[in-house]
Amino acid sequence: MKKFLALVLLLCPLFGFAETGQIDLLTVTPNSDGTESYSSNIQTLIIMSMLPFLTAGIVMFTPFMRTIIVFGFLRQALGTMNSPPNQVLIAISLMVSFIVMKPVLSDIYNDGYLPYESGVISDKKAVEVGVEKMTAFWLSVTSEEELIYFSELMDAEPVDEYKDLPLSVIMPAFVYSELKIAFKIAFLLFIPFLLIDIVIASTLMGMGMMMLSPMIISLPFKIFAFILLDGFGLVTTSMIGSYGAN
Template structure:
């Protein structure tokens, strides 16, 4: 509503832009921010601990959302300064607003994207002109899929590393139960409290969130 209150430009165009942004906001959140990596890592963590619905999906999504806002704050501030304020003041048109707003997002995505993913989608585009463009000149239809592919790769790598200590606990508990002849007792029932205790003792949530934030620095 701030668009309309502050004036500048056609109100009809502003309303259309607001409605468009609202409709595509969920997809932008998933495809153009750090939300995807964070929520996938949280899901891996829950599976590694052996917990089915704890914490609930709503809690994990909410935590991932606010951590994403924390990480994306510099990008959002730059968009506000370079695109939103000039547009509200009537200094730029709608198209220039979109062009300026996309620049910080593209810079953020390119910093988190490996060259292999970028080259993959450039080759798949079958457009020879793409080969001669600098990373900053690449269009969003190349940058976004390259970024999300890179995010998935990193999220799965972090998830693999998360599984290792909990898998070791499962193996130790299973071998101990077998040596004691308790074959009928499910090892998961015994290892689950130990995995939760280990995670709490080492301040697992704090370490995991700190690591995720630092991967974007």
């Protein structure tokens, strides 16, 4: 959690208050190069205004989106309606996201935030380090097909390496790639549960029990098979392993 908070502070300007204990909403200081610097308090106001977008960023640009989609389809395949509840699926997805992102957050914290906090590098350089680490993560799990597609869509200039592509290409390519992979995994998860439903439905029809819903009979068998195979453990481990994390 400490490293995550450090990442949030790293990607936004630091905040503070006036020494007098009062908040000056705006103080503009001219620089020697002709630019202007704003007081840290107006930066605090900007940060607070951007906090609602933090949730969207966590959902879209971390493994959370792929994980929550897969577990949502898994619940439908089991046929357990609203069990596990949404809060449990969100908690599991956050756990998987943290495990996968832990090496990236550690690198940003050690190479970006700590040097900036000690005054070794500037805030601009610290942000560049953070963006560089996140870009490397996005590219590691984004397929080449999506990168080419969005490069053409955005009319991006040709580059020698994908890491030189602008974020306007890399970020949507990552999101689109995550959606495709999530639905592919969900399709594979549906197959064994679908086979159980087919077997149960065929058996009931053979016994002449056509008025009995196959879902009522197949649900205990699917839950039993899922528990016997340690389904949640396998799916969670596979989701983490799909990002190359150990």
